[in-house]
Amino acid sequence: MIGNLNHVGVATPSIADSIKLYRDILGATKIGEPFDLPAQGVKVCFIDTPTAQIELIEPYDETSPITGFLAKNPKGGQHHVCFEVADIHDAVAEMRAKGVTILGTGEPRIGAHGTPVVFLHPKEMGGVLIELMEAPKEAH
Numbered sequence: 377m378i379g380n381l382n383h384v385g386v387a388t389p390s391i392a393d394s395i396k397l398y399r400d401i402l403g404a405t406k407i408g409e410p411f412d413l414p415a416q417g418v419k420v421c422f423i424d425t426p427t428a429q430i431e432l433i434e435p436y437d438e439t440s441p442i443t444g445f446l447a448k449n450p451k452g453g454q455h456h457v458c459f460e461v462a463d464i465h466d467a468v469a470e471m472r473a474k475g476v477t478i479l480g481t482g483e484p485r486i487g488a489h490g491t492p493v494v495f496l497h498p499k500e501m502g503g504v505l506i507e508l509m510e511a512p513k514e515a516h
């Protein structure tokens with residue numbers, strides 16, 4: 377079911393500081409414009425690598441779902457991994473049939489790439505927060 381690794385989510389208290397790290401220390405050259413995603417409670421900035429992205433996420437406000445994570449990890453850290461799936465509804469049905477918990481309302485929500493996403497609880501995924509994201513339809 378899972379396809380490409382789309383991105384690794386990295387929680388940070390400061391996207392600006394993390395951009396400096398990835399640009400000046402790690403030599404990243406393709407750094408997107410940060411943008412707000414209030415519906416998901418985060419500010420976002422994508423850093424491209426040849427095969428996947430780093431998704432820098434900073435709390436949008438104190439109700440952000442990553443506030444608890446940053447309280448435990450004040451300097452930030454690896455937060456989730458995101459795999460592409462062909463159809464998010466088929467993926468949700470398959471996960472439910474296998475007894476996997478879909479987080480939040482259980483319904484897909486539009487993610488940072490404009491396609492529907494769901495999250496699977498780390499307690500059922502070997503300690504890793506897994507995001508499933510419907511792969512963007514190939515541009516025709």
Ligand SMILES: CC[C@@H](C(=O)O)C(=O)SCCNC(=O)CCNC(=O)[C@H](O)C(C)(C)COP(=O)(O)OP(=O)(O)OC[C@H]1O[C@@H](n2cnc3c(N)ncnc32)[C@H](O)[C@@H]1OP(=O)(O)O
Nearest residue numbers: 385416420441444445455479487488489495498503504505
């Ligand atoms: C940019 C938009 C979008 C995209 O399109 O890519 C995104 O990626 S948005 C990313 C932010 N949104 C989310 O993460 C939504 C899903 N997450 C959640 O619902 C919650 O974060 C959570 C996973 C339910 C955890 O909530 P929290 O309030 O932190 O609960 P606890 O502190 O009680 O943690 C419970 C348990 O889980 C462990 N945990 C928490 N976060 C992670 C994590 N990122 N990776 C691994 N493990 C995690 C935590 O340590 C607790 O474990 P125990 O202490 O052993 O119980």
Ligand SMILES: [Co+2]
Nearest residue numbers: 385431458507
């Ligand atoms: Co993500």
